[in-house]
Amino acid sequence: MTGLDRAGRTDTVMGLLGAINSVGRDPRRGGYSRPVFDPSERELREWFVAEATKRGLDVTTDRNGIIWAWWAPASGSLDDAVLTGSHLDSVPGGGEFDGPLGVASALVAVDMLRARGVEPRRALGVVVFPEEEGSRFGVACLGSRLLSGAIDPARALSLKDRDGNTFAEVAAGSGFDPDGFGHDPASVARIGRFVELHVEQGRGLVDLDRPVAIGSSILGHGRWRLSVSGEGNHAGTTLMSDRRDPMVAASQIIVDVRAQARGQRDARATVGRIEAVPGGSNVIASRVDLWLDVRHPDNAVTLGLVESIRARAMTLAAGEGCTATLVEESFSATADFDGALRDWLGEVLPDAPVLATGAGHDAGVLAASVPTAMLFVRNPSGISHSPEEYVEGWDAEAGAEDLATILERLLMQT
Ligand code: HGY
Ligand code: MN
Ligand code: MN
Secondary structure, three states, X not given: OOOOOOOOOOOOHHHHHHOOOOOOEOOOOOOEOOOOOOHHHHHHHHHHHHHHHHOOOEEEEOOOOOEEEEEOOOOOOOOOEEEEEEEOOOXXXXXXXXXXXXXXXXXXXXXXXXXXXXXXXXXXXXXXXXXXXXXXXXXXXXXXXXXXXXXXXXXXXXXXXXXXXXXXXXXXXXXXXXXXOOOOHXXXXXXXXXXXXXXXXXXXXXXXXXXXXXXXXXXXEEEEEEEEEOOOEEOOOOOHHHOOOHHHHHHHHHHHHHHHHHOOOOOEEEEEEEEEEOOOOOEEOOEEEEEEEEEEOOHHHHHHHHHHHHHHHHHHHHHOOOEEEEEEEXXXXXXXXXXXXXXXXXXXXXXXXXXXXXXXXXXXXXXXXXXXXXXXXXXXXXXXXXOOOOOOHHHHHHHHHHHHHHHHHHHHOO
């Protein structure tokens, strides 16, 4: 990393993020809740469009709700483009940097390239993917899956949020034509390379005392909805011996999920969301829905663990006079980033260690279609999907600087 080059630049990464750090704050959970197509996420979209336009980029939003900001070369061609960017939506109560750091760093990298007098031989695109977290409609990386044809648009359009609104209805309410969503091979074909910068969601760089890492792979991961059904009834008039309480069965299932994951080296299994129906404090629930997130480097192990969890859940439910069903909501196989691109990044950034990640990213989805790489920026807390997520300003600048160096090489390659 060269000395910080501030020549001709007015914005720092933290300065850009500071301009949006009041958008989508969640007073109840802490942190940020910025679900896709929610007013807060729409406000971030407008911020990005304004900042990209200010930089002379040609900004369009496509039929999948993906925002593309282009710096075209003298030829005007967008073929074999170098793409960077990330997402602006968040998990409920998420941190300030998961997603927006990659977007702000891309904008500052454009400033750095201009300050260096770079005249690209090929197009540079800065992209913002919608619904990376899958927090509103349940499927992670929905935008990049639609773009690359990794999800049936009919399924995507029928996905529902917690209030029962379909993706089609919400997207239409945001000005998109539901019939427009789906595979966009022409847009994928023009991408030569994709490099996504993201806050590290772990302690790897803290332990290695380095500001920036190169990504090697993304842990396979999926989400399943597990529903436990019993008999709803009155909390006061129903004897303990007469109950078929799905909340009791669900609690046993959650403890079993942990036990099974602990028994499988490198596995992670989480129940982070649980909903009782009807959800009254003086009501025995009739049904309990819980969402299972399971991850492992070996996809077969992930799926095998899920099957074992399903089997035990049915047994535990039956022990409480209940039934259990499990439905897959989304699955992303383990993604290895392009080896040649990863190794080349290592040559350009020799001080950057190579790290795997347990977190999913749009880069993981696009890796199936185009040569893809990631850069991670140190997070001193090592914590993510939480208000505790953090990045120091100098590390953010170092990340943008390294991203600019990578982009410059790719843009100038003959
Ligand atoms: O869930 C994930 O791994 C990512 O943050 N969407
Ligand atoms: Mn992210
Ligand atoms: Mn995330």
